[in-house]
Every structure is written in C-alpha cells, then in structure tokens.
Amino acid sequence: MGKEHALFICNHRSDIDWLVGWVLAQRLDCLGSTLAIMKKAVKGLPVIGWSMWFSGYVFVERNWAKDESTLKSGFRQLEDFPFPFWLALFVEGTRFTESKLFAAQKYAASKGLPVPRNVLIPRTKGFVSAVSHMRSFVPAIYDCTVAVPKDQPPPTMLRILRGKSSVVKVHIRRHSMLELPETADGISQWCKDAFVTKDALLEKYLYKGSFSDLQKKDIGRPKKSLFVVICWLCLIVYGLVKFFQWSSLLSSLEGIAFLVIFLGLVTFLMHILIQSSESERSTPVNILTQDPREEQLLQK
Helix, strand or coil: CCCCCEEEEECCCCCCHHHHHHHHHHHCCCHHHEEEEEEHHHHHCCCHHHHHHHCCCEEECCCHHHHHHHHHHHHHHHCCCCCCCEEEECCCCCCCCHHHHHHHHHHHHHHCCCCCCCCCCCCCHHHHHHHHHHCCCCCEEEEEEEECCCCCCCCCHHHHHCCCCCCCEEEEEEEEHHHCCCCHHHHHHHHHHHHHHHHHHHHHHHHHCCCCCCCCCCCCCCHHHHHHHHHHHHHHHHHHHHHHHHHCHHHCHHHHHHHHHHHHHHHHHHHHHHHHHCHHHCCCCCCCCCCHHHHHHCCC
C-alpha cells in the first residue's frame, strides 16, 4: 500500500473519518498525494477545508447534472499524477447516524434489498464514474472498513481538541481493478455487494471484537513525520517570540485589545469547525421511496 494509484472506498462511520484516512496515509508515506471527493460546503471550512481545496480535492454539489462534468475533469487531471495517489470516496454519501440507518433499512425493505445493520445504502454514480474513467491507470481499489469498539466513545473533533484519545479499528482489503465488471450496471452492483460484505464484516467485529483471525499488520509511526512536526513547532514558536519582541504588542492597551479580538476570532472559527464535523449536522442524501414518510426520515 502507498506504492500504487488506488481508489479508496470507505464506510462513513465517524465525524473524523477524513482524519483517520490522513493518519493511515501518513503512516504509509503517501499523505502528500492523498485526495478525496468531498461535498462543496467543506471547501469553506476554516483551515482544514482550505487545505483540502489547495491540495486539489474534488468538490461536488450532490447534483449529478453538475457533478458529472466536475468528476470527469478531476479524473482526467489525475491521469498524469507524478506520485502514487489515493482518491478517497465515501460511497454512502453522508455520515452514519441511527436515523439515517433507520431510513435506509425502511427503503431496503420496501425494495427487496439486503437490509443493512451497520452501513448505509451506497450511492454508486460517483463510484461508477470513477472506475469507468480511471481503470486504465489505477490498478487497485482499497476497500476500507472503519469500526468503533463498543467500549469506546465515538471519535469527534471536540475530543481531539480536548486532548482525549479516540480508538478506531480499520480493515483494508485490496481488489484489483481487473476484478470489476465492464458495464456501468455491473460496477454499480459490485459496489452494492461490497457494502453488503462490509456490513457483515462489521457485524462480525461487533460480535467477536475482531475483523478476522488473520495476523494484524503494525504499520508503525514514521519518525520522519515527528521530526517535521517538531521542526515546524520550533519555527512557529520562534517566529511568535520574535514577532512579539518586534511589535511590542503586549505593551499597549491597543495591542492587548487586538490580541483578544484575534483569539476570539480563532475561537469562533474553531467552533464552526467543530460544529461542521458533527454527524448530526451532516447533510442527508435523498433516497427516493414509494412512501413520502420514509423520505422525510432522511431529512432528520
């Protein structure tokens, strides 16, 4: 892993799945070339959204008439990407909540589909488009399953900012792109079947506390990243000290007032970031159903 182009699909389990992906990519030394397909609203989030924008992430509006051309353009740009990249796609289209699961179960039952217990029903148009346009230069699909242990609280951005640890378990299965069907309907069905398998895998994990009996692989923590963080931290601290010495910001009432306003602005932006990361505030994905009451459940 990390040595080839790959389409990375994952269940959208927690508020910070994107951070789990970043940590995984960082430990496999491919963080700099990790991209994702994200909803357009994320682009405006302070710091994190801006960094995704500058890194070349693909942003969609959840309107296929507009998104189809956006995705095609993004896929074409990746064809000559100079380094092994991961393109992450959350096929469910929204973060997992109990209310969304209930709506998905009602929809699946009404359509005679397998009723999910731990995942939502995948939205396959984006996946079909990605496979159709990238199968000539992307050799693999990484099928990632994220689970939160039953005895652990859900990971959230607020817990991280409070300095509290979070535990998630990750299972990754590699599929060759050659395994996938050639037709759009076949690719779509492959994705749906993959999520049925993913649902069963999560059910097994919740029952046994482990994904499988296979030996676990410890990917470790690269020392290079720690060195980079320490260097940046020292540089920032040194710069702040020199700035305060040069500006005498704390020696006047105006300077203190400016600093208070600045810290208040930072706090406000962090509050926006925390709120946007909460699953309950995520935008639902509409599923057309025969019963209007079922569709209303997805809006909660």
